[in-house]
Amino acid sequence: MDILSNLAMGFQIAASPYTLLLAVIGCFVGTIIGALPGLGPSNGVALLIPISFSMGLDAISSLVLLTSVYYGAMYGGRISSILLNIPGDEPAMMTTLDGYPMAKQGRAAEALVVSGVASFVGAFAATIGLMIFAPYLARVAFKFGPAEYFALYMLAFCTLGGIGSSNQAKSALAAAIGLAIAMIGLDKTTGMPRFTFGELHLMDGVDFLVAIVGLFAVAEVFFFIETHGRDSAIGVKLGKIRVPWKMLRQTSGAMMRGTGIGFVSGVLPGAGASLGSFLAYMAEKSLARDKDSFGSGNPKGVAAPESGNNAAAGGALVPMLTLGVPGSGTTAVLLALLLTLNITPGPLLFTERPEVVWSLIAALLIANIVLLLMNVPMVRIFVHILSVPAWILLPGVTMVAFVGIYSLTGSSFDMLMMVGFGALGYVMRKLSIPTVPVILGILLGNAMEDNLRRAMVLSDGDWAFLFSSPIAVGLWIAAILGFVAPIFLRGLLKKPALPDDDPTTIED
16 A cells, blocks of 8 residues: 555656656657667766756656656667667667568568567566565665675676676776776865875866766767768668557567566666566577577567566666666666765665655656557657768767756866766777776765775774675675676677678668
8 A cells, every 4th residue: 555655646746747748758859869779778868967957857857857768768779670770779689680570571560569569568567566676675775784785886896797798807997997986086084185186176076977978978979980970861661550469469478578587687786678688588589489480570589678678677777776776877877867966775765755766656657658659650750760860960969968068067177077088988898898887886986985984994894794794695695696607608698690681771
């Protein structure tokens, strides 16, 4: 009954005309961001955070807008995957394996409708799971002390590096860079400046929003200039949109199985939507009688990964809200938003700021319905957006990034720093070093240091205190396994190669 009463309170806030308008705008913009190859939800949310502040939105409005963008981008990634054989983001990669062959067979409209419904099933069920399981996980989190939180942060770093990258050493290096950046500024205990090099602008530390927009959005612009800067508009043809009811019934089981697998993958810190999509696809292929049809246009090969990656997107919100540990790169960006709004995620969030949590859950339920209604009849509009030429897209993204950061900080130094982070992100991508651990280090570095200091104060400097409780020991074991296990499982989790077909045009 508490859940229902809290949800009713959330709908009272989320169902206001203003909040509904923000949800619709977020869904529309997010779908566009997801459909454009290379941008993805992390870049889209990072790009729009400073815009939400410049608009003067309050905490609830900002969360509704940006989480709608998050969900919309997860929906939109399937469009370019099916029509162009180019994943809108990494989780949508598995959709290309059967989605693009369906499009070449003249079934592009069917693939888009099936993937849209599968996205709805996965995201809606994950939001229900968030509503049910998050409060219980928050109660467990009350048992966490400084040792447990330090081990939890180590778990986040290790699993995000172990699963999210093909090279653990590079992930560890990226995390170390993030932690080093987090140390910049005045020490909270001694008041002594650290790594400021006499620069007054660095006394308050590095603004993580500047780092996020630089590492994600600006770096993406640099990378896009190199790889796509001379591309012209892409022509895409699409037949009549119809709802294939028989195909939806045949793929309903795949949607439900993919949803369960994806939600569990999302709840695990660091696993994220990519793993959820991969496991959902492989599980469905292993259960199917017609295994040979996968990769050549099987609708279940579209439904399973789409429900899996969207369910993982919702599941990733569970550890972020209850423990303050992001479950994916995009939730790391959302965590930065919460911290900027002076909202501390964790178990106390559900008791001290219930209106924030439950209005967010209600808004997500509404956003999923909006996305379903928007993505089926309006898919032709989103398809045409794929034809935006690079000479229009690049200046637009750059302008939004600069205007947003300057309106937020009013500092030209921060704009130069954002460009510097963009260059760092570009170099890291060229060297195949993941950028998400850097963001995680910047976000969690100070909290990790504070909990380590508290643990040492409570134990009089005894390092064994970090392993003094069953919860802490379990988290340490999970962290080690999450970092080491992928070394031995790399062959199993190896991403399948994409088809080499020409992705330029799809005939009717």
